[in-house]
Amino acid sequence: MLHTDIPTRDDVDTLAAVRQHPCVSVYLSTTPLPQDSDKARVELKNRLAETVQQLRDANTDKSVIEAVQETLGDLVEDSDFWRSLSYSLAIFATPTSVRTFRLPNRLSGALEVSDRFYLKPLLRAVTFPQAAFVLALAQNSVRLLEISAEGPVYAVPVPGLPSDVASSVGLPSISGRSQDGHSMNGRIQGSEGQKVRMRQYARAIDRALRPVLSGLDLPLVLAAAEPLAGIYPSVNSYPNLTEGIIAGNPEETPDEELGRAARGILDQRYAVELETLKDRMASRAAHGRAVTDLSDVARAATYGAVETLFVDIDRSVPGVVDEQTGAITLSDTEDAVTYGVVDEILRRALLSGAEIFAVRADDIPGGGAVAAGVRFVV
Numbered sequence: 469m470l471h472t473d474i475p476t477r478d479d480v481d482t483l484a485a486v487r488q489h490p491c492v493s494v495y496l497s498t499t500p501l502p503q504d505s506d507k508a509r510v511e512l513k514n515r516l517a518e519t520v521q522q523l524r525d526a527n528t529d530k531s532v533i534e535a536v537q538e539t540l541g542d543l544v545e546d547s548d549f550w551r552s553l554s555y556s557l558a559i560f561a562t563p564t565s566v567r568t569f570r571l572p573n574r575l576s577g578a579l580e581v582s583d584r585f586y587l588k589p590l591l592r593a594v595t596f597p598q599a600a601f602v603l604a605l606a607q608n609s610v611r612l613l614e615i616s617a618e619g620p621v622y623a624v625p626v627p628g629l630p631s632d633v634a635s636s637v638g639l640p641s642i643s644g645r646s647q648d649g650h651s652m653n654g655r656i657q658g659s660e661g662q663k664v665r666m667r668q669y670a671r672a673i674d675r676a677l678r679p680v681l682s683g684l685d686l687p688l689v690l691a692a693a694e695p696l697a698g699i700y701p702s703v704n705s706y707p708n709l710t711e712g713i714i715a716g717n718p719e720e721t722p723d724e725e726l727g728r729a730a731r732g733i734l735d736q737r738y739a740v741e742l743e744t745l746k747d748r749m750a751s752r753a754a755h756g757r758a759v760t761d762l763s764d765v766a767r768a769a770t771y772g773a774v775e776t777l778f779v780d781i782d783r784s785v786p787g788v789v790d791e792q793t794g795a796i797t798l799s800d801t802e803d804a805v806t807y808g809v810v811d812e813i814l815r816r817a818l819l820s821g822a823e824i825f826a827v828r829a830d831d832i833p834g835g836g837a838v839a840a841g842v843r844f845v846v
Contacts (some may be wrong), residue, residue: 474593475594484584491582493580496512506550539562556589573596576589591779600730600734603688606719611718623723629673633669670699688704690713691713691714691729692718714730749778760838774840777838779827781826
């Protein structure tokens with residue numbers, strides 16, 4: 469099973485509100501394979517050594533450095549933690565605390581030491597998770613699968629999940645007739661009776677899935693043939709069931725093929741979302757409520773004017789942003805004093821309740837490092 473901890477908006481807002489020195493942000497490339505865990509642990513050890521050197525260069529108090537070493541060192545030594553990973557690991561540490569998120573996205577490794585956390589890569593996982601569940605539903609079987617952007621498809625154990633329509637409703641079959649040919653229920657017969665039983669089956673599946681999916685935001689893609697393809701959405705209680713369905717009997721389709729089909733549905737879904745967002749930005753620009761210049765966006769974020777923010781996940785702009793005016797001072801290097809200007813813009817926009825979309829360069833309106841739709845002109 470793929471182990472993920474995709475952050476909620478509340479998680480991100482909590483991290484964005486932290487201001488103390490030092491805040492250590494580490495991103496590691498990992499895999500779900502237990503045999504690869506030692507490589508990730510060694511990488512974190514190396515990042516910890518780099519962190520200590522940066523803190524020493526910034527003349528940080530020795531006791532603070534030792535506290536950071538202890539906090540991250542404890543994580544390195546936690547063998548149970550390293551057995552259950554995904555494709556990336558985000559770590560946010562202070563001298564007194566550490567938070568981790570196992571992410572299904574493949575993120576580049578990074579280390580940032582500052583007085584605030586480096587959140588931009590984390591927002592990519594929130595914007596487009598690149599992971600989903602597939603509910604492979606047929607009359608005689610049902611299984612839940614978990615997929616990511618790459619890699620194998622994992623079967624997810626679901627306690628209490630029905631095995632088929634008939635057994636879920638306590639009948640030997642759903643034909644509507646007993647072995648002697650008489651109706652098993654005078655009120656429910658033929659195709660109408662079968663649909664009633666299938667709806668009961670679908671409800672039982674939905675009940676079994678609730679504790680497994682509770683609190684998650686990943687899309688759920690349905691793979692089913694009619695009439696179950698039409699019945700299940702009518703009883704589903706999970707809010708992220710996709711409109712796109714993998715048609716056909718999933719009993720005849722290998723898990724990896726279902727995974728590829730689900731990724732296609734996700735790609736289409738995200739492409740539509742991006743186009744809608746770009747159209748909205750174009751409309752705002754026509755009314756003077758969109759800004760793309762880095763300095764203008766920094767000023768708007770400082771005054772709480774940003775309503776929607778696009779950030780380039782791959783662009784790094786070292787420097788500082790003035791606390792009062794939002795004026796930018798660029799730097800040639802990154803150290804324990806400076807921080808990413810783009811990430812600071814993101815942090816300020818988060819704290820004012822803005823929508824954040826961490827995307828690739830080609831998807832940034834205006835082609836810069838950032839673009840923003842604003843509530844008012846600053």
